[in-house]
Amino acid sequence: MNITPDNHREFFSFESYQNLMKRQTVYTLLVIALILSFFVTPLGDYSKLLLNRWLSTAPTIIKPENRGRIEDYAWRLKDEDWNIFSFEEAKGKVVFITFWTSWHLPSKAQLKDVQYLYDKYKGKVQFYIITNEEREPVEEFMQKNGYTFPVTYQIVGDPSPLTLLKPPGSYILDKNGAIAVHQNDISDWDNDKVDNLLNSLISE
Numbered sequence: 001m002n003i004t005p006d007n008h009r010e011f012f013s014f015e016s017y018q019n020l021m022k023r024q025t026v027y028t029l030l031v032i033a034l035i036l037s038f039f040v041t042p043l044g045d046y047s048k049l050l051l052n053r054w055l056s057t058a059p060t061i062i063k064p065e066n067r068g069r070i071e072d073y074a075w076r077l078k079d080e081d082w083n084i085f086s087f088e089e090a091k092g093k094v095v096f097i098t099f100w101t102s103w104h105l106p107s108k109a110q111l112k113d114v115q116y117l118y119d120k121y122k123g124k125v126q127f128y129i130i131t132n133e134e135r136e137p138v139e140e141f142m143q144k145n146g147y148t149f150p151v152t153y154q155i156v157g158d159p160s161p162l163t164l165l166k167p168p169g170s171y172i173l174d175k176n177g178a179i180a181v182h183q184n185d186i187s188d189w190d191n192d193k194v195d196n197l198l199n200s201l202i203s204e
Contacts, residue, residue, distance in 0.1 A: 052109035052186055059170065059187040061197055067178040070161040077128070078153035082135060087161070090126045090173075094201045097128045097162070098170040102141035106186040107168035111147060113189035118149040120195075124202050128152045174201045 075087035098114055100107035111129075118127050131138055132154040142151065154164070162171060165184060172181035180197060188194075 048105055048109075050109075052106050053112070053188075056110070056113075056186045056188040058191050058193045059172075059181045059183040059189070061193070062180055062182065064178075067174075067180060069179065070173065070177040072161050073177070075160045075162075076155050076158050077130070078155060080151045080153075082153070084155070087128075090128070091177075092175050093126045094124070094175060094198065095126045095128065095171070095173040096121075096198075097130065097173070099130050099165050099167045101131050101133055101167050102137050104167045110168045110186045110189070111145070113187075115147050115149055116190045117194070117198075121198055121202075125198060130154050132156055172197065172201070175204060 073086070073088045073091050076084055077087060078084055096117060098107075098110070100111065100114075102108070114129060117125075118129075121127075127149060129149050130152045135153070138151055138153075141147075162179075165171075168186045170181065170183045170187060171179060174180055180201065
């Protein structure tokens with residue numbers, strides 16, 4: 001076959017098209033593999049944790065004039081040793097409350113920031129990091145992840161002065177029981193906005 005200049009151009013045009021299609025196919029397969037990794041591999045679990053953290057934003061702070069107030073502190077809970085205690089101990093103190101479980105992805109993603117808050121404000125803020133799970137999976141999860149914040153166990157069915165939020169819902173209360181933060185979704189707790197709020201409530 002004699003290749004004329006026109007045939008030569010057509011030949012290389014077709015070859016370039018084939019190469020382009022091959023590259024697009026490889027790219028598409030890589031994208032599909034990446035998406036699948038979010039659902040069926042341990043890497044996907046870690047990626048989803050990171051994604052939840054990246055997408056989280058600082059909690060909304062309620063203006064002082066709009067803050068509701070808890071009526072009492074009558075609430076039975078269990079500490080990490082499974083001993084029953086009363087939320088009455090938090091009266092007159094700044095309080096941070098968050099609800100979580102070891103299997104719930106958004107609440108797991110939030111715990112890194114919760115650990116930061118605890119490390120920075122323990123002794124100044126009362127922390128109630130509340131789960132309704134049994135001890136064994138919680139203790140295993142805490143040890144695996146190296147968390148040291150105190151775990152509080154909910155006594156299922158007992159009345160509480162606050163609406164029990166779904167994980168990873170959270171509250172911040174001032175010393176008089178006013179609700180400064182009522183957050184239903186995952187939040188970024190490691191930021192100046194939260195630090196300024198807590199320091200202000202502590203100093204009151």
